Amino acid sequence: MGDGVTKRTQADMIREALADRIVHGFLRPGEALDETTLAAEFGVSRTPVREALRQLEANGLALSRPHRGAVVTTLSEAELDETFVVMAELEALCAKLCAQHLSGAALQDLMALHHRGASAAAENDIMAYRIHNERFHTAIYAGSQNEFLERTTLAVRRRLAPFRNLQFEGSHRPKASHAEHAVIVDAIIEGDAERAAAAMRKHILIVRKAVDDVAPESVGSTIGGARS
Template identity: 40%
Template sequence: MNTTSHLPLSIQVTKKIEDDIILGRLMPGTKLDEQELCDRYNVSRTPIREALKLLAADGLVEIRPRRGAIVPTIQPIVLCEMFEVMAELEGMCGRLAARRINFDEKNELIALHKSCEKFLFNNDSEGYYEENKNFHFAIYHASHNSFLIEQASSLHKRLHPYRRLQLRVHNRMNHSYSEHEALLNAIIDGEELLAEKLLKEHVVIQGEKFTDLISSLNTLISS
């Protein structure tokens, strides 16, 4: 169950284009003609243009002056390197959050974790991802390091389509939730080094699971 109908049309289209790019239906180098996309997704030009701007901000699309939008080439090795850096940044966020998190931030993190459980129970990978994203951003902010928050948020935004899609790998949501549980406890208990270790491992697992996803595309049923 992947409910997206409540989202703005431009966001719905963005997610569909994300999937088509990542799953190889729109190959690197493909020129993204607006009218063709309108026909493909049965929408008007306005949500298509808004979606392309959002995708360009995330690096999944390149918009070139007088040439329009294209799908850029992203090498697997670059993606792996990005996950490695993401793991280091998030690990630092986890360590500092365990040291600096305040009472209200602890309650927010607990509430977000409980909210993830609802989407896990409903097997809603889209809803789970959105709350999962909020959980991670709450940890960034609990680090109380503005430069680190900026850098982690920026790279997370760059990687978010891949992090979203990997949740469709068999049983990944269950593992993700369990990892969040251990991480949450470490942060609340002030276990700085443990929080750093768990968060690093959590992000590295995402990279590995994305590889699993690519390997099983032929059997993946997309929404």
């Protein structure tokens, strides 16, 4: 029983480490997740690595290929389009509810959070802006004051995280993203729910196009046939 607890703890640790690498762009869509290599890196047997990969699959961040091991999730172009459409509508609803519910100090906090991303955007500091971007969108989800919507939106975001992170490798994409965020924040502060929703929807669909512009090779393959 003790061994089982140890293995679960190791698996959770490995899953969290790999998920962090995927979400922050260190592991890219289609990249292999080799059990033997990972076991050596983390100093464990292949059993907790295998369990960690299963957990990543359950979260939509990895894909197991028969007889070829696991890779970071790759989606076909159609699947990516469909998922981004859902993402855009969920985030638009979050922004709409923020505009309806946030007031006072909460609005000031959102504005301050947005401004904290300015330097990373201006300097094209991709890693710093990725972190800021995640915090910004997470704050919008929480600001909806709808826990079910927040959980649902976070789940879809995890599915798209590897692709959303790719966008920032485009020319001055952090600066453009920050400008798009400003339109969303202004609408929320003014309490204009429909404009906030429209601005967020437009932003997410711009992100979808940016993924193709930066790394068209990351799409176009089916879930069952990721590029190696």
